[in-house]
Amino acid sequence: MDLTQALTPGLTQGLIQGLDILSVAIFALTGALVASRSQLDIVGFLFVACLTAVGGGTLRDLLLNRDQVFWVADPAILLAAVVAAVLVFFTAHLLESRYRAILWLDAFALAVAVPAGVGVALGMGQHWAIVLVMGVSTGCFGGLMRDVVCNEVPLVLKQGEIYATAAFAGAGAAVVAGLAGLEGGQALLICGAVTFLLRAGAIAFGWGLPIYRNRPPRPESPKR
Amino acid sequence: MDLTQALTPGLTQGLIQGLDILSVAIFALTGALVASRSQLDIVGFLFVACLTAVGGGTLRDLLLNRDQVFWVADPAILLAAVVAAVLVFFTAHLLESRYRAILWLDAFALAVAVPAGVGVALGMGQHWAIVLVMGVSTGCFGGLMRDVVCNEVPLVLKQGEIYATAAFAGAGAAVVAGLAGLEGGQALLICGAVTFLLRAGAIAFGWGLPIYRNRPPRPESPKR
Amino acid sequence: MDLTQALTPGLTQGLIQGLDILSVAIFALTGALVASRSQLDIVGFLFVACLTAVGGGTLRDLLLNRDQVFWVADPAILLAAVVAAVLVFFTAHLLESRYRAILWLDAFALAVAVPAGVGVALGMGQHWAIVLVMGVSTGCFGGLMRDVVCNEVPLVLKQGEIYATAAFAGAGAAVVAGLAGLEGGQALLICGAVTFLLRAGAIAFGWGLPIYRNRPPRPESPKR
Numbered sequence: 001m002d003l004t005q006a007l008t009p010g011l012t013q014g015l016i017q018g019l020d021i022l023s024v025a026i027f028a029l030t031g032a033l034v035a036s037r038s039q040l041d042i043v044g045f046l047f048v049a050c051l052t053a054v055g056g057g058t059l060r061d062l063l064l065n066r067d068q069v070f071w072v073a074d075p076a077i078l079l080a081a082v083v084a085a086v087l088v089f090f091t092a093h094l095l096e097s098r099y100r101a102i103l104w105l106d107a108f109a110l111a112v113a114v115p116a117g118v119g120v121a122l123g124m125g126q127h128w129a130i131v132l133v134m135g136v137s138t139g140c141f142g143g144l145m146r147d148v149v150c151n152e153v154p155l156v157l158k159q160g161e162i163y164a165t166a167a168f169a170g171a172g173a174a175v176v177a178g179l180a181g182l183e184g185g186q187a188l189l190i191c192g193a194v195t196f197l198l199r200a201g202a203i204a205f206g207w208g209l210p211i212y213r214n215r216p217p218r219p220e221s222p223k224r
Numbered sequence: 225m226d227l228t229q230a231l232t233p234g235l236t237q238g239l240i241q242g243l244d245i246l247s248v249a250i251f252a253l254t255g256a257l258v259a260s261r262s263q264l265d266i267v268g269f270l271f272v273a274c275l276t277a278v279g280g281g282t283l284r285d286l287l288l289n290r291d292q293v294f295w296v297a298d299p300a301i302l303l304a305a306v307v308a309a310v311l312v313f314f315t316a317h318l319l320e321s322r323y324r325a326i327l328w329l330d331a332f333a334l335a336v337a338v339p340a341g342v343g344v345a346l347g348m349g350q351h352w353a354i355v356l357v358m359g360v361s362t363g364c365f366g367g368l369m370r371d372v373v374c375n376e377v378p379l380v381l382k383q384g385e386i387y388a389t390a391a392f393a394g395a396g397a398a399v400v401a402g403l404a405g406l407e408g409g410q411a412l413l414i415c416g417a418v419t420f421l422l423r424a425g426a427i428a429f430g431w432g433l434p435i436y437r438n439r440p441p442r443p444e445s446p447k448r
Numbered sequence: 449m450d451l452t453q454a455l456t457p458g459l460t461q462g463l464i465q466g467l468d469i470l471s472v473a474i475f476a477l478t479g480a481l482v483a484s485r486s487q488l489d490i491v492g493f494l495f496v497a498c499l500t501a502v503g504g505g506t507l508r509d510l511l512l513n514r515d516q517v518f519w520v521a522d523p524a525i526l527l528a529a530v531v532a533a534v535l536v537f538f539t540a541h542l543l544e545s546r547y548r549a550i551l552w553l554d555a556f557a558l559a560v561a562v563p564a565g566v567g568v569a570l571g572m573g574q575h576w577a578i579v580l581v582m583g584v585s586t587g588c589f590g591g592l593m594r595d596v597v598c599n600e601v602p603l604v605l606k607q608g609e610i611y612a613t614a615a616f617a618g619a620g621a622a623v624v625a626g627l628a629g630l631e632g633g634q635a636l637l638i639c640g641a642v643t644f645l646l647r648a649g650a651i652a653f654g655w656g657l658p659i660y661r662n663r664p665p666r667p668e669s670p671k672r
C-alpha cells in the first residue's frame with residue numbers, strides 16, 4: 001500500500017509505545033476522577049482507571065488480531081494506570097471542579113490515543129478505512145466503557161458534543177497527510193493536533209455539528 | 225463431524241459474505257434510527273450505526289479466533305454502514321413511527337445475521353452447540369450494544385418479547401436441517417425464515433413465551 | 449520466570465478445567481436469578497445465565513490470545529450453564545430472598561473464577577502483574593456484564609463493597625504463595641480461600657475499605 005510505504009519510516013516502535021503509555025496514564029486519571037464522583041474505594045479507583053486506560057487500545061489489538069495485547073506484552077504499562085489512580089485518590093479533593101478536570105484530561109487522552117490507534121494500524125499496513133476506524137475506536141472506547149460502567153452519560157454520545165467527530169477528523173488528517181507524502185511521525189503529530197483542537201474548541205467554545213432534530217412527518221398526522 | 229460434512233458444500237464464501245454485508249446494512253439502519261431518537265449529530269449516527277452493524281459479527285469472529293475480523297479483512301463492508309447512516313440522517317423525519325421502523329428493520333437484520341453466524345461456525349466445523357451460540361450471538365449482540373450504549377431497554381431482554389428465542393430457534397432449525405441431510409444454503413435459508421417468522425409474529429401479534437413470575441415463597445412469609 | 453517454574457507442577461489442565469466448569473455453573477445460577485428478578489422468559493434466562501457464566505473467562509482467553517476460548521474448545525461446559533438456568537427457572541420462587549441468594553452464590557463463583565483466571569495466566573508463564581489482572585478480570589467481568597445488561601447496579605462498583613478488592617487480594621495471595629515456594633494447586637487453593645473470606649466478610653459483616661469522600665476544595669470557595 002502506498003499509504004503505508006509513505007508513512008512507515010517514521011513509525012518506530014518506540015513512538016507507538018510512547019503514545020500508548022501516555023494515553024494510558026491520562027485516561028487513567030479521568031477514570032479515577034469518575035470513580036471519585038462515584039465515591040468508590042481505592043480498588044474501585046484502580047479498576048475503573050485500568051478499564052478506562054487500556055480499554056480502547058485493547059479493543060484495537062483484539063480487532064487487529066495482534067499477537068499480544070499491548071499491556072500483556074509490556075505489563076509495566078499498567079504501572080502508569082496504577083500510579084494515576086493512587087494519585088487521584090489522594091488529591092481529587094483539591095480540584096475545584098472534577099467535571100472540568102475530567103473533560104480536559106479526557107481531551108488530552110483522546111488526542112494521544114487516536115494517533116496511537118492510527119499508528120498501529122498504519123504500521124500493520126491496514127486499509128485507510130481500517131486506519132480511520134482504529135483511530136476512532138482506540139480514542140473513544142476507553143472513555144465509553146468508563147461511562148457505561150459508572151452509569152454516566154457517555155461523553156462520546158452527548159448531544160451536539162464534538163467527540164467522535166474530533167477523533168474521526170484527526171484520524172482522517174493522518175490519512176490525508178500520508179497520501180500527501182508526509183512521514184509517519186509527522187502524520188501522527190498532525191492527527192493529535194487536529195483531534196485536540198476540535199475537542200478543545202467544543203469544550204471551550206461549545207463548537208458542535210448540527211444535531212438531528214425531528215420534524216413532524218406530515219402536517220396532518222398526529223405526533224407520535 | 226457429520227454435521228459439517230453434510231452442510232459444507234452449499235456454504236460458499238460468497239454466500240457468507242453476502243449475508244454479512246446485508247446484515248451490516250440493515251443493522252446500520254436500525255442503529256442510525258436509534259441515534260436519531262437520541263438526537264445525535266452525523267458522526268454520532270456513523271458511530272452508533274457502525275457499532276450496531278458490525279458488533280455481532282465482530283464478537284463471533286473474536287470468539288472463533290478467526291484470522292481476521294470480517295470487516296478488517298474486507299473494509300468495503302463498512303461502506304454499507306456509512307451509506308445507511310447518512311441515508312437515515314437525511315430521511316428519518318419522513319417516518320411516521322421510527323420505533324416501529326426500528327422494530328421491523330431489526331427483525332430483518334436478525335433474520336440475516338443469525339444465518340451469517342451459523343454459516344461461519346459451520347464452515348469452521350464447529351460443534352453444534354457452538355453453532356447455536358454463534359447464531360444467537362451474531363444476531364443479538366449488535367442490537368444489544370446499540371441499546372446499552374444509547375441507554376434504551378435492550379430489545380433482547382424486553383419482558384415476554386420473542387427475540388433471543390427467535391435467534392435460538394432459527395439456529396436450531398439450521399442444525400436440525402443439517403442433520404436431516406440438507407445442504408448448507410438450504411439450511412441457512414430455513415434458519416433465516418424461522419428466525420424472521422417468530423420475530424415477526426412477536427411484533428405483529430404479540431407472541432411470547434410465558435415469562436417468569438414470582439410466586440410468594442411460602443404462604444406465611446412476608447413478601448420481600 | 450521463577451514464579452511459573454515454582455507453580456507449574458501443580459497446575460494440571462484438569463484442575464484449571466474443573467475450576468472453569470464450576471465457576472460457569474455457579475455464575476450461571478446468579479445470572480438466572482437476576483433474570484428472574486427481571487421476569488424474563490426461559491430463553492432470556494439462558495441468555496443471561498450464559499453471558500454471566502462465560503463472560504469473565506472469555507475475556508481472559510481473548511486478552512491472553514489463547515488458541516481457543518475455553519467453551520469453544522469444550523462446548524460441554526455450556527451444558528453446566530444451561531442446566532443451571534433451567535433449574536433456577538423452575539425453583540427460584542422457592543427462595544425467600546433471591547437477592548441474598550445472588551449475593552452468596554456470586555461470592556462462591558468469584559472465589560472459583562479468580563483462581564481459574566490466575567491458573568491460566570500462570571500456566572502460560574505470564575508476568576505477575578498480568579496474573580493479577582487476569583484473576584480480577586475473570587472473577588469480575590461475568591457479573592459486571594450481567595449487571596450492565598440487566599440494568600442492575602454492578603456489584604463490583606457498589607459503594608464501599610469489597611468485591612474487586614477480594615478478587616485482587618486473592619490473586620495477590622496466589623502470587624505471594626508462588627514466590628514463597630508453594631506449588632500451583634496450593635497457591636490456587638489459598639487464592640480461592642482469601643477471595644471468599646474477604647467477600648463473605650463484606651456480605652455478612654459489612655466489611656469495607658474507606659471510600660473516597662469529597663472534601664470541600666477550599667474553605668472560601670463555593671461548593672460545585
